[in-house]
Amino acid sequence: MQEELFTSGRNIPHIDPSLEIWHWPISLYLFLGGIAAGILFFAALFYVLGKEKEYPAAVKFAAIIPPIALSIGLLALVYDLQHKLYTWQLYTTFRIESPMSWGAWVLLIVTPLSILWLFSYYAEIYPKTEEKLQLLKKFKFLATFEQFIKTNRIYIAYALIPLTLVLGVYTGILLSAFNARPLWNNAILGPLFLTSGLSTGAAAIILMAKTKKEKHLFGKIDLALIIIELALIVHMIMGYYAGSQVQLEAMQLLVGGDFTLMFFGFVVILGLIIPAILELIELIGYKVPVIVPAMLVILGGLIFRFVMVEAGQLTRFLY
Amino acid sequence: MRYAMVIDTLKCVGCSDCVVACQTENDVPIGFCRDWITETVNGSYPNLDLELKSERCNHCDNAPCVRCCPTGASHIAEGGIVMVTADECIGCGACIESCPYDARYQHPDGYVDKCTFCHHRLEKGQLPACVSVCPTKCMYFGDLDNPNSEVSQLLKNRKHKTLAPEAGTNPHVFYLI
Numbered sequence: 093m094q095e096e097l098f099t100s101g102r103n104i105p106h107i108d109p110s111l112e113i114w115h116w117p118i119s120l121y122l123f124l125g126g127i128a129a130g131i132l133f134f135a136a137l138f139y140v141l142g143k144e145k146e147y148p149a150a151v152k153f154a155a156i157i158p159p160i161a162l163s164i165g166l167l168a169l170v171y172d173l174q175h176k177l178y179t180w181q182l183y184t185t186f187r188i189e190s191p192m193s194w195g196a197w198v199l200l201i202v203t204p205l206s207i208l209w210l211f212s213y214y215a216e217i218y219p220k221t222e223e224k225l226q227l228l229k230k231f232k233f234l235a236t237f238e239q240f241i242k243t244n245r246i247y248i249a250y251a252l253i254p255l256t257l258v259l260g261v262y263t264g265i266l267l268s269a270f271n272a273r274p275l276w277n278n279a280i281l282g283p284l285f286l287t288s289g290l291s292t293g294a295a296a297i298i299l300m301a302k303t304k305k306e307k308h309l310f311g312k313i314d315l316a317l318i319i320i321e322l323a324l325i326v327h328m329i330m331g332y333y334a335g336s337q338v339q340l341e342a343m344q345l346l347v348g349g350d351f352t353l354m355f356f357g358f359v360v361i362l363g364l365i366i367p368a369i370l371e372l373i374e375l376i377g378y379k380v381p382v383i384v385p386a387m388l389v390i391l392g393g394l395i396f397r398f399v400m401v402e403a404g405q406l407t408r409f410l411y
Numbered sequence: 412m413r414y415a416m417v418i419d420t421l422k423c424v425g426c427s428d429c430v431v432a433c434q435t436e437n438d439v440p441i442g443f444c445r446d447w448i449t450e451t452v453n454g455s456y457p458n459l460d461l462e463l464k465s466e467r468c469n470h471c472d473n474a475p476c477v478r479c480c481p482t483g484a485s486h487i488a489e490g491g492i493v494m495v496t497a498d499e500c501i502g503c504g505a506c507i508e509s510c511p512y513d514a515r516y517q518h519p520d521g522y523v524d525k526c527t528f529c530h531h532r533l534e535k536g537q538l539p540a541c542v543s544v545c546p547t548k549c550m551y552f553g554d555l556d557n558p559n560s561e562v563s564q565l566l567k568n569r570k571h572k573t574l575a576p577e578a579g580t581n582p583h584v585f586y587l588i
Binding site for chain 2: 093094095096097098099100102103104105106107108111113114172173174175176178179181182184185187189190191192193195196269270271272273336338405408409410411
């Protein structure tokens, strides 16, 4: 038997008995960053492939989501900082070893690019709004700028493909870089969060799609991503099983512990397996309202971020 | 110069004097602490083994907190002391998440705070507050780079351990056992 206790009465706020340093804004941001990365990745990819006209939801119509998601995500991130007035210190340096530094800089580039991407399609996807506001007609420089972005859109697309992949991976690596939190400390978390981000992005595109062809293609893409994600989750659990004592204890939270229902019930079954089955049924030819699997995937992705952030902070090396 | 602390668990009585001395010396806000005492009981009655330890930031060589800091506020200062520059810290909490010893906390003013080995006292040639008040003199402080220093000699001649060495941090607070 071993029993350890603090005799000097340590009870530091947010540290004891378990960490409560990262709250809901971080989970929300990890979800929004992932979905924005997913949508922008597909938008840029299909633009580069020259499929702009065939898949308008992916390239154009879903473009409204990333700027909003990233803006809300950034606000959430800053909201969770405790020394907010010093936020600018992030941009006085680049620290190659710190995932958060990578994230801060990537967001600084991707967020404006996502706004430019939307702006270049604004008149095309919201003709009624433009008719009312007449922004491009009233302000000559906006029209000139729009023309400039349109002619250079291909370069933005080329930049967005690698940048969105970095953004998607970083949301996972942000957590996995902390070896002090055994639940997070596994190399699979980066690819897993990227896959989940791409999958929720594809689901959002399905929701925006109007043609059957586009819905079908993104249904297929989403199905493939869900299968990859399930495989990665199996690998993650296997990694815990084969891990050290602290990782075995961390795994208990997901397998048999407090987060089992949340993780297996809501993330794995409702968020991955059921939408996969529904998408499969739809692909075979039966009629399934696509909004159901798409919403399940998106909600599953959101709950997954909350589970990982909350459960990870319960795991530790000592005490 | 490589500062290290050596604590004799066979001499420590767990009086918490080091904790109070640190809180007083460093003006630690009420409810927080930079060092603390743990009591570990091993075995079952009547064969019990009690170990008392004064714990704090381990001023690791491979400090995960320094690695994760996005602004460079957490850094390794002269003598291997892990320090936080308050007006470079954005209070993101990455270092707190990364510390296997849970030795850091968010100061009510927003920045992250922790043990500094009483850097300000070392500059004046004094010992850290915790070491200087210890009534059983179970704490030793000195330079590991000097093979003749008290801490080097103790680590050479006595059986010792560090906390969570499996975390790969190479901690520099040693416990004589």
